[in-house]
Amino acid sequence: MTRPVRAGAPLLEIRGLSKHYGTIRALDDVSFHLGRDEVVGLLGDNGAGKSTLVKCLAGAVIPTAGEVYLHGEQKVFSTPAEARREGIETVYQQLALVDIFDIAANFYLGREMTRTGWRGRFGMLDRRSMKKRARAAVELLPARFPNLDALIETMSGGQRQVVAISRAGFWGGRLLLLDEPTAALGVKEAAAVLEMIGAMVSAAETDMAMIVISHNMDHVWSICTRLLILRQGRLVADLLKSETSRQEVVAHITGAFD
Amino acid sequence: MSTEDGGSGRDVRGGGRLGALYEAVISKLGSRRVRFTAMQARVGVLVLLAAFFTFRSEYFFTSTNLVNVLVNGAVIGIIGSAMTLLLVARQVDVSVGSAIGFAGAVFAVVARDYGLFWGVVGAVAAAMAIAAINAVAILRFRVNSILTTLATLVAFRGASKLVMDGRAVRVEGFRFLGRTRFEVLGVEIPVAVLVLLLVVAFFYILMRLTKYGQHMYAIGANPQAARLAGIPLERQVGIAFVLTGITVAVAALIVVSQVGAVSPTTGERMEFLALTGVIVGGASLYGGRGSVIGTLVAILILAVLDNGLVLLQVQSFWQEVMRGVLLLGAVVFDQLGRRESEVRMEV
Ligand SMILES: Nc1ncnc2c1ncn2[C@@H]1O[C@H](COP(=O)(O)OP(=O)(O)OP(=O)(O)O)[C@@H](O)[C@H]1O
Ligand SMILES: [Mg+2]
Numbered sequence: 001m002t003r004p005v006r007a008g009a010p011l012l013e014i015r016g017l018s019k020h021y022g023t024i025r026a027l028d029d030v031s032f033h034l035g036r037d038e039v040v041g042l043l044g045d046n047g048a049g050k051s052t053l054v055k056c057l058a059g060a061v062i063p064t065a066g067e068v069y070l071h072g073e074q075k076v077f078s079t080p081a082e083a084r085r086e087g088i089e090t091v092y093q094q095l096a097l098v099d100i101f102d103i104a105a106n107f108y109l110g111r112e113m114t115r116t117g118w119r120g121r122f123g124m125l126d127r128r129s130m131k132k133r134a135r136a137a138v139e140l141l142p143a144r145f146p147n148l149d150a151l152i153e154t155m156s157g158g159q160r161q162v163v164a165i166s167r168a169g170f171w172g173g174r175l176l177l178l179d180e181p182t183a184a185l186g187v188k189e190a191a192a193v194l195e196m197i198g199a200m201v202s203a204a205e206t207d208m209a210m211i212v213i214s215h216n217m218d219h220v221w222s223i224c225t226r227l228l229i230l231r232q233g234r235l236v237a238d239l240l241k242s243e244t245s246r247q248e249v250v251a252h253i254t255g256a257f258d
Numbered sequence: 259m260s261t262e263d264g265g266s267g268r269d270v271r272g273g274g275r276l277g278a279l280y281e282a283v284i285s286k287l288g289s290r291r292v293r294f295t296a297m298q299a300r301v302g303v304l305v306l307l308a309a310f311f312t313f314r315s316e317y318f319f320t321s322t323n324l325v326n327v328l329v330n331g332a333v334i335g336i337i338g339s340a341m342t343l344l345l346v347a348r349q350v351d352v353s354v355g356s357a358i359g360f361a362g363a364v365f366a367v368v369a370r371d372y373g374l375f376w377g378v379v380g381a382v383a384a385a386m387a388i389a390a391i392n393a394v395a396i397l398r399f400r401v402n403s404i405l406t407t408l409a410t411l412v413a414f415r416g417a418s419k420l421v422m423d424g425r426a427v428r429v430e431g432f433r434f435l436g437r438t439r440f441e442v443l444g445v446e447i448p449v450a451v452l453v454l455l456l457v458v459a460f461f462y463i464l465m466r467l468t469k470y471g472q473h474m475y476a477i478g479a480n481p482q483a484a485r486l487a488g489i490p491l492e493r494q495v496g497i498a499f500v501l502t503g504i505t506v507a508v509a510a511l512i513v514v515s516q517v518g519a520v521s522p523t524t525g526e527r528m529e530f531l532a533l534t535g536v537i538v539g540g541a542s543l544y545g546g547r548g549s550v551i552g553t554l555v556a557i558l559i560l561a562v563l564d565n566g567l568v569l570l571q572v573q574s575f576w577q578e579v580m581r582g583v584l585l586l587g588a589v590v591f592d593q594l595g596r597r598e599s600e601v602r603m604e605v
């Protein structure tokens with residue numbers, strides 16, 4: 001197994017991370033670290049454990065064993081809210097949007113703005129401010145929405161995906177986890193979303209790292225600088241794009257080297 | 259177009275004879291696009307029913323009778339408000355009828371032996387105990403809410419008979435809630451009706467204007483997304499069960515005060531009446547939909563129907579048939595509306 005050596009304190013370090021579901025080892029003793037502005041592709045067959053790894057980092061799944069460090073400090077996330085407080089934003093494979101809400105309500109899902117003064121103390125929502133801010137953020141996106149007040153249930157699969165990714169980008173953070181962000185997208189839409197991700201990374205004021213899961217090698221190749229390959233829950237390769245080839249990556253995914 | 263109740267709007271053109279009639283009326287009025295919301299439909303039904311009964315019975319549209327209608331709907335409306343909140347979050351509580359009976363029984367027995375104050379305390383404690391049992395079973399042990407509350411419905415009907423020794427208990431000196439009336443604009447409004455309006459206003463604000471309400475709609479529409487967004491599901495739903503307990507206690511005190519006694523059947527079938535109102539009011543057992551205003555209008559429809567049929571001396575069995583028809587109608591209407599739903603939740 002190759003492991004590129006990187007200088008400086010890693011943004012993220014994982015040691016011996018495992019998640020077992022009964023006898024299934026969804027994730028098995030995975031260790032790696034991630035530098036400040038790296039964009040890493042996480043690859044592997046169906047059931048390889050990619051989503052499980054992302055969920056462990058996002059606080060949505062509690063690992064059976066292993067440690068997670070951010071900037072050298074150990075973190076234990078027992079809820080998604082705790083991971084988000086540490087600047088980890090996630091786009092889940094199943095998107096996790098509320099269909100009956102519009103874009104702004106989904107952006108602020110779980111972190112709604114409340115009004116100032118006594119109304120705020122009673123938890124009264126500040127819908128106007130939320131809408132204004134979400135609108136301003138969405139207008140900067142390359143993707144266009146005909147109607148910003150439209151409910152998610154009226155949107156296409158691609159539009160929903162853009163909403164979910166924009167939500168993660170809207171909150172910024174220092175680590176972005178994207179689980180198959182382009183899976184339901186057509187060629188044109190996927191290109192737009194990838195462009196958006198690229199813009200988000202380069203626009204980020206502070207350093208921002210990203211882990212992207214995708215089954216589409218072209219997408220991975222166009223945005224990532226490094227590739228992690230999972231196979232049956234184990235990390236089988238950690239490669240720099242500049243030092244590998246697609247053939248080698250595919251061989252790792254399919255297990256040709258086993 | 260936005261609907262106040264999170265209900266659905268639909269195009270009514272092309273719906274057989276009624277549709278044609280509607281079309282004809284509207285084209286006379288010169289409007290091109292005809293859409294109306296489920297909420298407007300409910301209000302329409304209420305107005306039509308009221309008009310019909312006014313036409314058929316000279317007694318119906320008197321202030322005395324209208325106040326009667328409100329009083330009859332008050333208790334169901336109070337527990338229906340809390341039940342709307344539960345349904346929005348994909349939960350239900352069918353134990354409220356027995357809970358009212360049990361809280362009432364505890365009240366009557368404790369009040370008889372220790373005085374009214376401790377009676378009220380006992381009623382609140384009884385209602386909260388049932389709410390706590392429901393919440394723990396549903397949220398901690400993950401039992402489905404229908405099954406849990408069905409079990410408590412059965413168990414606490416028995417428990418209230420135990421408390422009362424199977425006999426009705428009279429309650430002395432507690433007529434205030436049931437009998438006091440305040441004069442508002444020349445009409446004598448009973449306390450129960452004022453309580454109903456307060457409860458509806460409270461739930462309206464809670465559900466429409468607060469972060470908590472927003473969370474409850476999210477939990478009902480997509481629990482997984484709500485959890486991943488960091489919404490504390492158990493806590494928020496638990497609060498709804500506590501609120502249900504409080505409305506049960508209030509409802510029990512009103513019932514006891516109105517009747518002046520508690521019997522083994524006090525509160526019976528109220529869960530079905532409330533649930534009927536909540537569903538006719540636009541909430542769905544699948545969560546994410548519903549509003550207290552819809553529930554209030556639906557419960558008024560049901561109360562007007564009961565009252566009107568009595569005034570017309572229609573055999574009382576028809577009331578039940580009509581209730582069932584309304585419920586089925588509402589569910590079918592809801593299903594049709596889903597196809598081109600226009601549910602609005604503004605941010
Ligand atoms: N909640 C769960 N309970 C039991 N087994 C699970 C659970 N979640 C995941 N698994 C199992 O863990 C393994 C890894 O699943 P995971 O979702 O991480 O795969 P993946 O690499 O994301 O696959 P895909 O590319 O299909 O999304 C699979 O064998 C899966 O069946
Ligand atoms: Mg996956």
